[in-house]
Amino acid sequence: MDTPRDQLLRLLVQHSFQHSAEPVFTLASGRKSRYYINCKQTTFMSEAMPLLGRLFFERIKAAEQKDDTQITAVGGLTLGADPIAYAVAYHSALQGTPIQAFSVRKEPKGHGTQKWVEGFERLGARVVIIEDVVTTGASTLKAIDGALHAGFQIVKVLALVDRQEGGREELQRKGYDLESIYTTEDLMRLVRQSGD
Template sequence: MSTNDPQRARLAQLVRDLAVVRGTVTLASGLESDFYVDMRRATLHHEAAPLIGHVMIDMLEEEGLGTDVVDAVGGLTMGADPVATAMLHAAASRGLELDAFVVRKAAKDHGMKRRIEGPGVEGRRVVVLEDTSTTGGSPLEAVEALREAGAEVLAVAVVVDRATGARERIEAAGLPYLAALGLNDLGLE
């Protein structure tokens, strides 16, 4: 994605201002970091969320994964949920068709007993999302569930790449890894 893109530049500024928290933290991966990117502060923000939807759609289109190729987006709950919703709304605002889905950590034990919520994914082309990824574990868990449900997973796309191994692990699994923002965009390198 072009560094001259004003929407991407504004999103980077909002993520820096809203989501970057300085201080020693232990990440979900167990790794320690001197900063944390609390993406819920951006993905659920009135200005940042719509920008996330548009920036992510633009990124997919630039990679040849527009709505003419991709049927639906989503990932493991909770990080992917607001990203998928933002993309669904951004697509609709452009007159495009893009569904969203949620992958539960485990299938429900009641009702429909589904692990993947939303429009069905069987036989559909999907992109797995994450707000920010450290090791790539969450997106890969979603990939496995989606493949079991009969979806064709085309790529993994994240809003922020922490440059801590997710790209390498996902690409080693044979999937393209796309990131809208990197640490340099957030002034963290």
């Protein structure tokens, strides 16, 4: 029987992944790539949410045990991180160990309190930054910046897919380790096995 990781990988390849022999896809950075990954086509699906919640929750719990720390909340840059953070919060509540969700704005709110973060707020809270897909690491660093403005301590950066195009290395240079559930290599391996 397929594991939750296998099931989610299949959904990603089916709904979120395109590939080409030549670099024909233009990325947000302006670079061309052989791969196009739109995780939102999967992360917003009802059948993906229980799998996302479980897989990310398990990684978060492993990080807590390894570092002997408690993680209070998860979140990242809107819109990509939002469904994953909600799935984790829901799954954690079912497990009896609630982890809160938050969302980092792309720009601070232009009126009122001019907040970077919506949802959970607590100075000094230990949090995990969530990403759907990491390419250069720029959007992840923006999420980290917003979370730091909110007074959070960043314990870990956890992505659904690492495109393996320099983002991991850029985050390491800034002092953050990236862990991902999948890499582009994982997606391509399933494509090859399926004969597409």
